Amino acid sequence: MALLVGRHVNRIDRKGRVSVPKPFRDVFQGQGFVGLYAYPSFKYPAIEAMGEDFMARLVAAIDDLPLYSEERDDLSAIVENTHRLPCDTEGRVVLPPELLDHAGITGEALFAGRGGALQIWDPATYARDREPAFERARARGVTLRLPPQQPRPVPPGGTPDSTGEG
Amino acid sequence: MALLVGRHVNRIDRKGRVSVPKPFRDVFQGQGFVGLYAYPSFKYPAIEAMGEDFMARLVAAIDDLPLYSEERDDLSAIVENTHRLPCDTEGRVVLPPELLDHAGITGEALFAGRGGALQIWDPATYARDREPAFERARARGVTLRLPPQQPRPVPPGGTPDSTGEG
DNA sequence: ACTAATCCCATTGACTCCCATCATTTCCCA
DNA sequence: TGGGAAATGATGGGAGTCAATGGGATTAGT
Numbered sequence: 079m080a081l082l083v084g085r086h087v088n089r090i091d092r093k094g095r096v097s098v099p100k101p102f103r104d105v106f107q108g109q110g111f112v113g114l115y116a117y118p119s120f121k122y123p124a125i126e127a128m129g130e131d132f133m134a135r136l137v138a139a140i141d142d143l144p145l146y147s148e149e150r151d152d153l154s155a156i157v158e159n160t161h162r163l164p165c166d167t168e169g170r171v172v173l174p175p176e177l178l179d180h181a182g183i184t185g186e187a188l189f190a191g192r193g194g195a196l197q198i199w200d201p202a203t204y205a206r207d208r209e210p211a212f213e214r215a216r217a218r219g220v221t222l223r224l225p226p227q228q229p230r231p232v233p234p235g236g237t238p239d240s241t242g243e244g
Numbered sequence: 245m246a247l248l249v250g251r252h253v254n255r256i257d258r259k260g261r262v263s264v265p266k267p268f269r270d271v272f273q274g275q276g277f278v279g280l281y282a283y284p285s286f287k288y289p290a291i292e293a294m295g296e297d298f299m300a301r302l303v304a305a306i307d308d309l310p311l312y313s314e315e316r317d318d319l320s321a322i323v324e325n326t327h328r329l330p331c332d333t334e335g336r337v338v339l340p341p342e343l344l345d346h347a348g349i350t351g352e353a354l355f356a357g358r359g360g361a362l363q364i365w366d367p368a369t370y371a372r373d374r375e376p377a378f379e380r381a382r383a384r385g386v387t388l389r390l391p392p393q394q395p396r397p398v399p400p401g402g403t404p405d406s407t408g409e410g
Numbered sequence: 411a412c413t414a415a416t417c418c419c420a421t422t423g424a425c426t427c428c429c430a431t432c433a434t435t436t437c438c439c440a
Numbered sequence: 441t442g443g444g445a446a447a448t449g450a451t452g453g454g455a456g457t458c459a460a461t462g463g464g465a466t467t468a469g470t
Contacts, residue, residue, distance in 0.1 A: 089451070093425090097450055115249065120382040130247070135390045137247055137359035142391075145302075146287055154358045155378040160249040162267060167427060168450080255461070259415085263460055333417065335459080 080105040082191035087201055089186055095170040096187045102196060103169050105129060113164035114171055116198070117156055118180040123203055125177045128195035133160070173198070246271040248357030253367055255352055261336040262353045268362060269335050271295060279330035280337055282364070283322055284346040289369055291343045294361035299326070301360075339364070 086099035098106075098114065106112050106129040115133040119126045128136075137157065143150035163171040173183070181200055188199040190208070199208065252265035264272075264280065272278050272295040282293040294302070303323060309316035329337040339349070347366055354365040356374070365374065 091452065093453085095451085100449060115247075131393070133247060133249070135393065139390050140359055151287075152377055152381040152384070155374075155381050157247075157249050157359050158251060158356045158374075159378055160357075162247075162249050164426095166425095170451090172425085257462065259463090261461090266459060332415095334461085336461090338415085 080108065081193055082196045083193070084191050086189045087186055088189070090173070090183070094172045095166070096173060097168070097170050098165055099189050100169065102189060102191065103165065106165075111162075111164070113162065115160050115162055116173070116177055117160040118177060119197065122197070122207065123181055123200075124208075125173070125181050125183075125198040126195065127198055132195050246274060247359060248362045249359070250357050251370075252355045253352055254355070256339075256349070260338045261332070262339065263334070263336050264331055265355050266335065268355060268357065269331065272331075277328075277330070279328065281326050282329055282339070282343055283326040284343060285363065286322075288363070288373060289347050289366075290374075291339070291347050291349075291364040292361065293364055298360045 082102055082105055084101070086102075088097045088099065090096045103112065106114075109130045111130040114127040115130065116125050116127040140150060140153045140157065143153070161174050161177065163173070165171055173187070177198075178184070181198060182203055183198070183200045186201050188201045188204050190197045190199060190204070248268055248271055250267070252268075254263045254265065256262045269278065272280075275296045277296045280293045281296065281299040282291050284290075285292045306316060306319045306323065309319065327340055327343065329339070331337055339353070343364075344350075347364060348369055349364070349366045352367050354367045354370050356363045356365060356370070
């Protein structure tokens with residue numbers, strides 16, 4: 079799986095469009111749908127966003143729960159609050175007002191890669207709420223046990239190149 | 245699996261017709277029948293609706309239950325109360341009075357995508373009964389362990405496009 | 411013949427495509 | 441290694457397209 083990493087700040091134009099950073103777009107190219115699935119974050123004044131592959135995993139997890147169960151209904155609330163935002167030919171999406179309001183985003187949007195998914199923040203809010211997390215992690219001396227190395231699957235008929243997913 | 249996500253509110257005209265939101269219609273295009281299977285929810289004042297694929301799964305699940313069991317009888321009632329609603333050439337369906345009454349729908353219908361299936365609500369009822377579910381999920385700090393990443397099946401001779409499952 | 415359902419066409423407003431501009435970054439060559 | 445040219449990603453805006461909607465006309469059913 080290609081990885082979503084780093085931060086990018088892009089401008090929102092008067093039509094409400096904002097460019098999805100090219101490195102992120104490239105990740106979604108390999109998926110059935112080029113665009114974002116986005117919903118308001120539970121934990122932060124931010125937008126949670128992901129590609130179709132990740133969203134499909136989320137839906138699959140919900141699908142495993144019994145029909146009509148309380149748990150399934152609660153989690154379905156996420157899906158009901160999710161917006162499907164296709165990229166235009168220029169690689170831009172339109173963030174709906176509901177999401178903008180939740181995140182307090184006005185003129186600019188900060189895209190923060192989180193590996194498999196990403197978040198979208200108001201830059202000022204991010205600086206206030208999120209950047210301290212890095213310092214916190216450093217101060218606490220965070221440790222992490224990694225899963226074992228997986229053998230790289232050989233792409234059918236293709237040779238690996240140096241740039242990644244070309 | 246194609247995903248049904250997000251909410252859409254559409255008007256019901258004086259003939260009782262309402263447009264099925266285009267993103268949902270697109271999902272059903274890939275299935276044998278373009279339209280809805282719909283029955284009254286027994287948990288909510290709402291209509292449960294789905295495409296042919298999901299309905300087939302539901303029937304298969306009921307089929308697995310022991311013949312003459314109480315459970316099978318109960319769930320079969322769902323099937324007996326299900327309406328098959330084809331889309332017209334404009335992508336609209338006519339919701340029968342029985343379903344409208346159950347959901348208290350009059351002028352507008354709210355379509356809520358829930359992954360594999362969807363619900364249809366009266367907008368005001370939804371705001372009162374359903375929107376709190378999102379807040380509840382947030383308050384409970386819902387967490388969800390996702391199933392492992394599945395390898396993406398290679399579409400036969402097809403290249404991914406930007407519009408999704410058109 | 412009357413009722414009801416479906417098809418077909420027109421309207422409208424939002425959305426998306428396309429094109430132009432700009433700011434960088436990358437590449438190439440001296 | 442500096443400068444300039446070409447390529448690329450981000451941005452802005454005009455116009456054509458499409459989804460939603462309304463209503464008349466046609467067909468089916470009783």
